[in-house]
Structure formats: structure tokens, C-alpha cells
Amino acid sequence: MxxxxxxxxxxxxxxxxxxxxxxxxxxxxxxxxxxxxxxxxxxTPDFVIEALYEAAQDPITHQYDESGYGLPEYKQACADFAARRFGIDVNPDGEIQSCIGAKEALAHIVWAYIDPSDVVLVPDPAYAVFKVQTTWCGGAAFPMPLRAENDFLPDFSQIPASVAKAAKLMFLNYPNNPTGAVAPLAFYEEAVQFARDNEILIVQDAAYAEVSFDGAPAHSILEVDGAKDVAIEMHSFSKTFNMTGWRLGWAMGGAEFIDALSTVKSNVDSGTFMAIQRAGIAALARYExxxxxxxxxxxxxxxxxxxxxxxxxxxxxxxxxxxxxxxxxxxxxxxxxxxxxxxxxxxxxxxxxxxxxxxxxxxxxxxxxxxxxxxxxxxxxxxxxxxxxxxxxxxx
Ligand SMILES: Cc1ncc(COP(=O)(O)O)c(C=O)c1O
Known part of the structure; x- marks a missing residue:
């Protein structure tokens, strides 16, 4: 067939x-x-495996996680982490959604916002999911070249005004796969302004946020004042705690974007195994x-x-x-x-x-x-x- x-x-x-x-x-x-x-x-660190082992023995974790957005204690742990790590205030009740790895959230946010012929700004080179999901929703991906001479950051001044005005969503991914580039806070400030000016939702893929070098931790786009009005950021346990197979992450950002993502998810999946969410709490507790x-x-x-x-x-x-x-x-x-x-x-x-x-x-x-x-x-x-x-x- x-x-x-x-x-x-x-x-x-x-x-x-x-x-x-x-x-x-x-x-x-x-x-x-x-x-x-x-x-x-x-x-994966032993303390995470042990937490999973313990949580998996609690029969409550064997059922559907009916919370929709993720266990309250899991979302609280993500919010506490965001406060410690980035100095940002994220409300666990409305501004955080658990996800089955960053990939799942990246895919479903597109389904939440993109209709046929909507324009999506996609970095080039990039993780393939951004473009494939855009195409599946009938959207038009407009490439933003990442070049060495611009430190592998998109140059917003090179996006034609008509494209910027037509764009509905923009993907960013820092620290960046495949270039290894990290975005300075000034770049995120510029991106948030660009998104405000053009009414664009920024989807910042922070899957590698915790893999950074020379004692310079990467920023979150949510450190920019007012970023929650225009942005959602996807975080993941995959690279931070060697947990690629576990499938755990969270999205954080403006409540309306989290809500839209949640609506898609509730019609597609039934959340993450609660024992894995509890293991995630144990992981974040020993992040430092x-x-x-x-x-x-x-x-x-x-x-x-x-x-x-x-x-x-x-x-x-x-x-x-x-x-x-x-x-x-x-x-x-x-x-x-x-x-x-x-x-x-x-x-x-x-x-x-x-x-x-x-x-x-x-x-x-x-x-x-x-x-x-x-x-x-x-x-x-x-x-x-x-x-x-x-x-x-x-x-x-
Ligand atoms: C840029 C980027 N985003 C997201 C992911 C997927 O992350 P996760 O395992 O959390 O779904 C990857 C995995 O390679 C990646 O390279």
C-alpha cells in the first residue's frame, strides 16, 4: 500500500x-x-538508575499520569532547576510541560501552531526534525544560514521583511548541533526583539544546554526580559545525564504555548512513565x-x-x-x-x-x-x- x-x-x-x-x-x-x-x-549515573528502580516498585507509577502536564513534583523540580541554573522564574503550574525527550516536544509544537502555507524560519544546517515537521504540517520552511563568519548565528537582517512578517514560528538551537556554537545573551535579546516585531513564536531547542566548556555555562532564552511572551524552550535529560534512551525532557515558556503543546500531546501520547519522571527529579537534584x-x-x-x-x-x-x-x-x-x-x-x-x-x-x-x-x-x-x-x- x-x-x-x-x-x-x-x-x-x-x-x-x-x-x-x-x-x-x-x-x-x-x-x-x-x-x-x-x-x-x-x-546514566547510578543515582538516577536507583531512583528509577525504587519508583518503579511503587504501583502508582504504573498507571497513566493523568496530570497532563507532568507530575507536580516533577514540574516543581524543573522550575527549581531553572531558577538555580538560569536565575529565572518559571511557574511549574502552567509554564512547564513534561515531554518524551526534546524531540517529541519540538515535533508537537509545530502541530500546535503551523497550518498549510505558514512560514517557519529554520536554521541551516540543523537537526532534521525542524524541517520535516514543518513540511508535514504543510508549512514553508525558510532557511536561516548559519555561517562561520557570523559565529553560526542567524543574521536576522538578511531575512527579507516580507518573510519576517509572514513567519509564524522560528526555530533556534543553542548550543548548536551540528556547529557546536553557543549563543550569547545579546543574541537571544536580539531574537526576542525580532520575534516581538514580527509576531513570531520562538522555539529554542536547548537539548545541549548543559554541555558547555571552559567554565561558561550556556544561557536560556528565558533569561531575556519578557521572553515568555514570544518563546518556548525545550530541555532534555538525554545529553545532560546520559539518558538518551529514557526519553525525558520538559518544555518551558509562555503559558499559552505550553497549553497549546499540551493539547496536542494529550491527543497523541499519555505522558511519560511516572517512575521516569521521579528519576528525573533525582537527576536534577544532583546536577551540580x-x-x-x-x-x-x-x-x-x-x-x-x-x-x-x-x-x-x-x-x-x-x-x-x-x-x-x-x-x-x-x-x-x-x-x-x-x-x-x-x-x-x-x-x-x-x-x-x-x-x-x-x-x-x-x-x-x-x-x-x-x-x-x-x-x-x-x-x-x-x-x-x-x-x-x-x-x-x-x-x-
Ligand atoms: C539538536 C537536537 N535537538 C534535540 C535532540 C533530541 O533530544 P531528545 O533525546 O531529548 O529527544 C537532538 C538529538 O540528537 C538534537 O541533536
Whole structure:
């Protein structure tokens, strides 16, 4: 049977070729240095697992969470965290919604607001969900290029006034996948003003908010005065506590946006397993002791990779957030895809072509610092050594 047109409109899986090549190399018994997928390689902290174990034994948690917005104590824990971490005041009763990971909330907020032909401003390169969901709702995605010369921030002055006026929703994502950029507060102030001027809802994807480096924690857009009038921000436990498989997050922002998201959710899912919400409370309670050492580990890897690549002729700045390094394709390769293939074929290094994240991603390859192998730094050194050996004339 033919699938619905909305499925037919999804672009072909951009990682298919690379995935096939990887499978073939593994079948041939070749070793692969895996910098591909961005999924934390370290386990969820014991104190979170123990909290889940305990909560799962309470039969109350086995039922539907009929609260709709999430357990009151879970929303309170998220609000307390937002106050501690960002110095912001978010009302747990109306300005917070639990979600099944940031992805779920990012998808459903589009269903809450976008009708056919509505314009959505979408960063390019970006996480694919923004554009796919826009397309599914019949919306028109207008790309906002993220370029190195603008610190991988969108340049609002480049958006034609007619497009800005027509736009109904704008996605932002900082710290940013795939570029590793972090947004300064001044940028969020500018974004909030732009949204006010043009009556746009900002959806800020903060999935990587807690992965930042050099002692500079990332900001929340809600730190901007009045941001709740125009913004909703999606937070996640996935990267913060190595909980990608658990599917837990929360949305916070203006009450009307939270309410609209909740209406969609209540017609699609029935919330998050209450035992997982209780585990989330335990996680946030120990945020301060957990996160610095996690960031320090990624920072060690970041430094090893950036220094290693720079020793080969690149001139990379150290990314300030996420666990990605956004690496320009050296001259001599005609595309991201060609360079990514060469890295895999010749050096055994698996990365992701920048073009998979949008047109402006062409010319880059993404290295993820989540490394499945046991010896993380060893893998990075091996990768650098392989490039040195196999591609001696990269920058000549
Ligand atoms: C930019 C971005 N947003 C959201 C997500 C998904 O987060 P979650 O696991 O909370 O759904 C990812 C996952 O890779 C991501 O890269």
C-alpha cells in the first residue's frame, strides 16, 4: 500500500550511503574509529538508575499520569532547576510541560501552531526534525544560514521583511548541533526583539544546554526580559545525564504555548512513565555534582581532537558547547560527501557529512565526541595519526 504523501515528502535518509559503507567495512573485519552518531557513550549515573528502580516498585507509577502536564513534583523540580541554573522564574503550574525527550516536544509544537502555507524560519544546517515537521504540517520552511563568519548565528537582517512578517514560528538551537556554537545573551535579546516585531513564536531547542566548556555555562532564552511572551524552550535529560534512551525532557515558556503543546500531546501520547519522571527529579537534584565532570570529559576529547586536527593544518576554534566538532572540508575535495567517504575508506574514520544537515552544511564534516570505544583519547589520537598518514597533502 502506498504510504501517505507526508511520508513520501521526507527527504531520503542522508546517512544511508555512509551506513552501508560502514556495514561493509565491519563485515570485512576492518576497524572503524567511530565519530558518527551523537549519543553519549557513558552510562546514566547510578543515582538516577536507583531512583528509577525504587519508583518503579511503587504501583502508582504504573498507571497513566493523568496530570497532563507532568507530575507536580516533577514540574516543581524543573522550575527549581531553572531558577538555580538560569536565575529565572518559571511557574511549574502552567509554564512547564513534561515531554518524551526534546524531540517529541519540538515535533508537537509545530502541530500546535503551523497550518498549510505558514512560514517557519529554520536554521541551516540543523537537526532534521525542524524541517520535516514543518513540511508535514504543510508549512514553508525558510532557511536561516548559519555561517562561520557570523559565529553560526542567524543574521536576522538578511531575512527579507516580507518573510519576517509572514513567519509564524522560528526555530533556534543553542548550543548548536551540528556547529557546536553557543549563543550569547545579546543574541537571544536580539531574537526576542525580532520575534516581538514580527509576531513570531520562538522555539529554542536547548537539548545541549548543559554541555558547555571552559567554565561558561550556556544561557536560556528565558533569561531575556519578557521572553515568555514570544518563546518556548525545550530541555532534555538525554545529553545532560546520559539518558538518551529514557526519553525525558520538559518544555518551558509562555503559558499559552505550553497549553497549546499540551493539547496536542494529550491527543497523541499519555505522558511519560511516572517512575521516569521521579528519576528525573533525582537527576536534577544532583546536577551540580554531576555535570562539571561530564563536561570536563568532553572538553578533554574536544581539545585532543581540535589540537590534533590543527596540527594537520586545520585552523579550528574550540567549540564552546555540544559534543560536536564542525570541521571544514579541506581543499581538494569537491564536497562534504566526498571527504566523509575518503575519511571512512582511507582512514577508517566515521563522521557525518555536513550536507546532511542542510545546504549550508555543505563544506563541513561533523565529528562527534561521543566515542563508543573504550580508549576515547586513544581513538582520537589514532584518527589524527591515520589522517596524517593517509592524507599527507591535505592543506598543501
Ligand atoms: C539538536 C537536537 N535537538 C534535540 C535532540 C533530541 O533530544 P531528545 O533525546 O531529548 O529527544 C537532538 C538529538 O540528537 C538534537 O541533536
Amino acid at each position: 502506498e504510504v501517505a504523501q507526508r511520508l513520501q515528502r521526507i527527504p531520503p535518509y542522508p546517512f544511508r550511503e555512509i551506513a552501508m559503507l560502514k556495514a561493509q567495512m565491519l563485515a570485512e573485519g576492518k576497524e572503524i574509529l567511530d565519530f558518527g552518531i551523537g549519543d553519549p557513550d557513558m552510562p 555534582e554531576w555535570v562539571p565532570q561530564m563536561c570536563a570529559e568532553y572538553q578533554r576529547r574536544r581539545d585532543a581532537l581540535v589540537d590534533g586536527l590543527n596540527s594537520l593544518g586545520w585552523n579550528l576554534d574550540r567549540p564552546q558547547g555540544t559534543f560536536y566538532v564542525w570541521v571544514p572540508v579541506p581543499p581538494g575535495f569537491s564536497s562534504s560527501a566526498e571527504f566523509t567517504h575518503a575519511l571512512l575508506n582511507d582512514c577508517g574514520i566515521l563522521t557525518t557529512p555536513g550536507s546532511a544537515y542542510g545546504t549550508t552544511g555543505e563544506g563541513y564534516t561533523r565529528f562527534s565526541l561521543t566515542i563508543p570505544a573504550e580508549d576515547k583519547l586513544g581513538q582520537i589520537q589514532q584518527a589524527v595519526a591515520n589522517i596524517r598518514e593517509q592524507m599527507p597533502n591535505l592543506w598543501k
